[in-house]
Amino acid sequence: MLEFPRWKIWLIGIVIAIGFVLSIPSLIAGTPLASRWPAWAPQYKINLGLDLAGGSHLLLEADSADMQKQRLQSKEDEVSTELRRDPRIDIGDISTAGGRLSFMVRDATQVDAAVERLRKLSQPLGLTGNRDWDVQVVDSTRIVLTPTQSGSVQAMKDAMNVARDVVRRRIDPSGVKEITVVTEGSNRILVEVPGVENPEELKKLIGQTARLEFKLVDLSANPADVQQGHAPPGSQVLPMADGTGFVAVKRRVMVSGEQLTDAKQSFDQDGRPDIDITFNTAGARRFGRATQENVGKPFAIILDDKVLSAPNINEPILGGRAQISGSFTVQSAHDLAVSLASGKLPVKLNVIEERSIGPDLGKDSIHKGALASIISVVAVIVFMLVTYGRFGVYANIALVVNAFLILGVMAVFGANLTLPGIAGFILTIGAAVDANVLINERIREEIRRGRRILDAVDTGYKEAMRAIFDANVTHVISASIMAYFGSGPVRGFATVLLIGVVTSVFTAVYFTRMLVALWIHRARPRALHI
Amino acid sequence: MKLLKLVPENTNLDFMRWRNLALALSLVATVVSISYTVYRGLNLGVDFVGGQLIRVNFAQPIDAEQLRAKIDSLHLGEASISEFGGPKTFQIRLPKPPGGDTAANTVATRVKMEVEKDYPGARIESVDTVSGKVSEELADNSAIAIALAMLGIAVYIWFRFEWQFGVGALLTLAHDIAMTLGFFAFTRLQVDLNVVAAFLTIVGYSLNDTVVIYDRIREDLRKYRKMAILQLINLSLNETLARTVVTSITVLIALGILMLIGPEVIFGLAIAIFLGVLIGTYSSIYISAPVLVWLGVKGDSFVRGDEKDEALPAA
Numbered sequence: 001m002l003e004f005p006r007w008k009i010w011l012i013g014i015v016i017a018i019g020f021v022l023s024i025p026s027l028i029a030g031t032p033l034a035s036r037w038p039a040w041a042p043q044y045k046i047n048l049g050l051d052l053a054g055g056s057h058l059l060l061e062a063d064s065a066d067m068q069k070q071r072l073q074s075k076e077d078e079v080s081t082e083l084r085r086d087p088r089i090d091i092g093d094i095s096t097a098g099g100r101l102s103f104m105v106r107d108a109t110q111v112d113a114a115v116e117r118l119r120k121l122s123q124p125l126g127l128t129g130n131r132d133w134d135v136q137v138v139d140s141t142r143i144v145l146t147p148t149q150s151g152s153v154q155a156m157k158d159a160m161n162v163a164r165d166v167v168r169r170r171i172d173p174s175g176v177k178e179i180t181v182v183t184e185g186s187n188r189i190l191v192e193v194p195g196v197e198n199p200e201e202l203k204k205l206i207g208q209t210a211r212l213e214f215k216l217v218d219l220s221a222n223p224a225d226v227q228q229g230h231a232p233p234g235s236q237v238l239p240m241a242d243g244t245g246f247v248a249v250k251r252r253v254m255v256s257g258e259q260l261t262d263a264k265q266s267f268d269q270d271g272r273p274d275i276d277i278t279f280n281t282a283g284a285r286r287f288g289r290a291t292q293e294n295v296g297k298p299f300a301i302i303l304d305d306k307v308l309s310a311p312n313i314n315e316p317i318l319g320g321r322a323q324i325s326g327s328f329t330v331q332s333a334h335d336l337a338v339s340l341a342s343g344k345l346p347v348k349l350n351v352i353e354e355r356s357i358g359p360d361l362g363k364d365s366i367h368k369g370a371l372a373s374i375i376s377v378v379a380v381i382v383f384m385l386v387t388y389g390r391f392g393v394y395a396n397i398a399l400v401v402n403a404f405l406i407l408g409v410m411a412v413f414g415a416n417l418t419l420p421g422i423a424g425f426i427l428t429i430g431a432a433v434d435a436n437v438l439i440n441e442r443i444r445e446e447i448r449r450g451r452r453i454l455d456a457v458d459t460g461y462k463e464a465m466r467a468i469f470d471a472n473v474t475h476v477i478s479a480s481i482m483a484y485f486g487s488g489p490v491r492g493f494a495t496v497l498l499i500g501v502v503t504s505v506f507t508a509v510y511f512t513r514m515l516v517a518l519w520i521h522r523a524r525p526r527a528l529h530i
Numbered sequence: 531m532k533l534l535k536l537v538p539e540n541t542n543l544d545f546m547r548w549r550n551l552a553l554a555l556s557l558v559a560t561v562v563s564i565s566y567t568v569y570r571g572l573n574l575g576v577d578f579v580g581g582q583l584i585r586v587n588f589a590q591p592i593d594a595e596q597l598r599a600k601i602d603s604l605h606l607g608e609a610s611i612s613e614f615g616g617p618k619t620f621q622i623r624l625p626k627p628p629g630g631d632t633a634a635n636t637v638a639t640r641v642k643m644e645v646e647k648d649y650p651g652a653r654i655e656s657v658d659t660v661s662g663k664v665s666e667e668l669a670d671n672s673a674i675a676i677a678l679a680m681l682g683i684a685v686y687i688w689f690r691f692e693w694q695f696g697v698g699a700l701l702t703l704a705h706d707i708a709m710t711l712g713f714f715a716f717t718r719l720q721v722d723l724n725v726v727a728a729f730l731t732i733v734g735y736s737l738n739d740t741v742v743i744y745d746r747i748r749e750d751l752r753k754y755r756k757m758a759i760l761q762l763i764n765l766s767l768n769e770t771l772a773r774t775v776v777t778s779i780t781v782l783i784a785l786g787i788l789m790l791i792g793p794e795v796i797f798g799l800a801i802a803i804f805l806g807v808l809i810g811t812y813s814s815i816y817i818s819a820p821v822l823v824w825l826g827v828k829g830d831s832f833v834r835g836d837e838k839d840e841a842l843p844a845a
Binding site for chain 1: 533534535536539540585587639653654655656657658659660661663664671672674675678679682683686687690723724726727730731733734735737738741742745746749769770772773776777779780781782783784785787788791792793795796799800803
């Protein structure tokens, strides 16, 4: 048992050396030594969690009511466009109440034809045979379209994927920051931005759906009716963004923000902030045609169902470029430009959890945590030394090596060091020597029983191993559950515990056994002082 | 060098002599602890009830009452204000803002403006805003996680030893968690996500001593099949006593230092684990072991099927 072939010694030595080298960049980060670290050496560094680095954590949840409303609205557009095609089918009494789209077919003989055409609009979902909308006829002339469960789930999933990318582009248009934007569960997005102390700015960027539409103003509407919220058929009433009343606009969209290629904050002739937008080819053509046909009439620029402004079309706009004016500040124009350029959010997102930590708190925590770690290590080392002498020294070497290994492994995996993680580190230091305590106590016992030195050491390691193994499995069970259920800081704690279990078994058992074996072979002691 | 021996060699303490008394006391303590926790309730943080927690660091010590009056004048609901680690740092806690699950952003901003206006040099250190929906989920998940960890470990012990040992582990864990909960209910220390992490840690680490003692009991059961069970458990406890004491001391040294000079934010976590380890050491002797006597573990419990631990990686 205590025979260590040379290759094993080398292997253990190499593992430790690698761990040591990997831990250095994290330890010297932020000190003058960092610049002296050679460029060819490994550069892995431990990330600091938000609670240490400072920053903002936002949990966003998709507004499912808004999602449903949007799906019904676009279905309504789709249906009326489809049925206006030749052969035209006239419909009326459209309603989206109760989460369903229902309407009357004016000519009862056309009901079957309408159903046929609408069924074609629904999309099959994978290979399940389900479709995203159910089409039914009630009372012989009324057609009802109901979103199916699986259709809604799929729509949410698609929307979340788009939303995640849009959120990322809005927070970090240039794609250089170390931010985290991930979907969680079926309808949530987690955003973590280090260094941003004030999340208000973030929330402004994310809070806007940024659905931009250009629609013609309905001049036939009676102004008094409009202020009461009544619009003629084919039109709708929308509020002005600055709260100065209401405008009736045609339901038909001239052109929408999806056809933008770029948006930039700029200034108009009078020096007021506005936004320059550029359409793609198709958008430019549509916008050009619509403005050509409606010279002299006003059109509304609508953002998230609010009218930003309703300027007159003085001449056809053919180049695919336009300006959006409104009552902007430089900041709000800039934010809107970023939102427009990143595309609209497919669904409204609500902030359901928000945490922000200032950078000073993190620095203070690191300072106190590091101090506590160092003092703990020293105290445990002294205690082990006076309790076990030479065997305590071995346990202590293992302890220090273990500390470097934990840091090295964390660095390679890019694990986050969080504030509870520091506690996990200290706990691991205290608990890792348990393996050595078990082994050393067992060796003492075996010596007392009169075994010879080699035999006692051998039996000590062997018999202690069972309990060490079982104890570590219980740690792994609780730490894994923590990693699974926990978020951010707590997960950081669990990570350190899990890594610590593995590295401490390696250092406290295999590494110390090697040290003891080498010593016994070299010194051939007559008595063990333990 | 003379080595330190905290526990003399060859102790022969009759732990099991007091087992019924200890078990009765533990049972009473557990019941009292649980009843008290239920009656008084825990001081749950915003993580579990929703609301806002704002930590402010002031340039100089301030008067808490004055700050309270200023915050109250904003009419943001019932604010609670408490010192946090020193007279210059305060926690302002506000209830969930009315109006849906959307976390209120304006509230923190108003508090911030008020504080910065009246106290030059004050810094907002952190802001936590948790909606009702998220806090309910966090509370549910925490309870599930702790229950799962306890069960998982008990099942593992059952699988590795015998069913009596699994039951013993579960009862030990329940006792440790109940006592720590009672401590938090009594001291009104705030229970946040970090403290739940500490509870999960206790589940893993307070069982350390139990695992070691069970391992020794099993070994001795095989060695001395004729020995009376009480005598055998006493033997095992004495044999492992030195290890129990030394390990607990190293863990308590490390955690004690963290508790005393570590960051305030994780004080709750540190004290919970510290306490859990301490309680775990007691319960490994006076709950884990006597439960085995109760459940009828005898000298021949490991005669059959005792090869299963041979499959372990040999050291």
